[in-house]
Amino acid sequence: MKKSNKKSIPIVIIAVFLSILFLLPLVWMIFTSFKTLGESMSSTSILPKEWTLVNYTEMFTDASQAPIILWLFNTGIVTLIGTVLVVIVDILAAYALARLNVPGKKVILLLVVGALTIPGIVTLFPAFYLFKSVNLLDTFVPLIFPYTASTLGVFLIYNFLLSFPKELEEAAYLDGANQWDILMKVIFPTIKPVVMTLGVITFMNIYNDYLWPSLVVNSNEMRTITTGIASLIQGSNFVNPAKMMASTVIATIPAIIVFLYANKYFVKSVTNSGIK
Structure with missing residues (x-):
């Protein structure tokens, strides 16, 4: 065996151990969702002794207390929009700062960088009282409007555009293309891995957000999936850990699908250090 292979053995062992450690809560959650009520409350074993699908069927058939389909629908609308x-906003803002003669560009860039240092929780209560003053609480507006832009996305795309060769854009101008054609047909295909990475990170942040929706939404019909599952803890279903785990499994599936689909773009955005 080569020395390089021998040196990699401890790293592989540590990686496997950490993978098992991080996957164990997920495995426990999945197996618990297939347990009966009594077993989920008393059994200490991971595998169920009696497998059942009743926790999943009740989540979809009995929507009086836990309308999980409605919660997923609300979450889908908020997350996608x-x-x-x-x-869209981050691409246009980054392109304008990188290529257009915007008045006060340096000041705007300083504000963007400065905004990255401000914790998001600082803006929660001012934003809450703003939406409350215009009577928009418990609607889709406060759930969607705060996610209309990301300073991190503007900063990432802006820095990527700085290394983009202007010669390609000048050649497109000579061929008769306008700025919109250059942005969509020349620049966007190159920055697509970065944009997809930004999109997935944004998707995950919005999908998993609990604190902000819990402040602006009160009715059961307007809850997102995170606040909906949290309401199960506060309601009568808390006595049924198996049903709680079933709802969590259902909520986890869309996020896992999106992440697995976009995983290749994460790799490309990290490994692509130049223009091919």
Whole structure:
């Protein structure tokens, strides 16, 4: 065996151990969702002794207390619209700062960088009272509007555009292309991995957000999936850990699908250090 292979053995062992450590809560959650009520409250074993699908069927058939389909629908609307808005606004803002003669560009860049240092929780209560003053609480507006832009996305795309060769844009101008054609047909295909990475990060942040929706939403019909599952803890279903885990499994599936689909773009955005 080569020395390089021998040196990699401890790293592989540590990686496997950490993978098992991080996957164990997920495995426990999945197996608990297939347990009966009594077993989920008393059994200490991971595998169920009696497998059942009743926790999943009740989540979809009995929607009086836990309308999980409605919660997923609300989350889908908020997440998709919010992610699309962030991507569009960030691309346009970064392109304007990198290529156009914007008045006060340096000041705007300083504000963007400065905004990255401000914790998001600082803006929660001012934003809450703003939406409350215009009577928009418990609607889709406060759930979507705060996600219309991301300073991190503007900063990432702006720095990527700084390394983009202007010669390609000048050649497109000579061929008769306008700025919109250059942005969509020349620049966007190159920055697509970065944009997809930004989109997935934004999707995950909006999808998993609990604190902000819990402040602006009160009715059961307007809850997102995170606040909906949290309401199960506060309600009568808390006595049923198996049903709680079933709802969590259902909520986890869309996020896992999106992440697995976009995983290749994460790799490309990290490994692509130049223009091919």
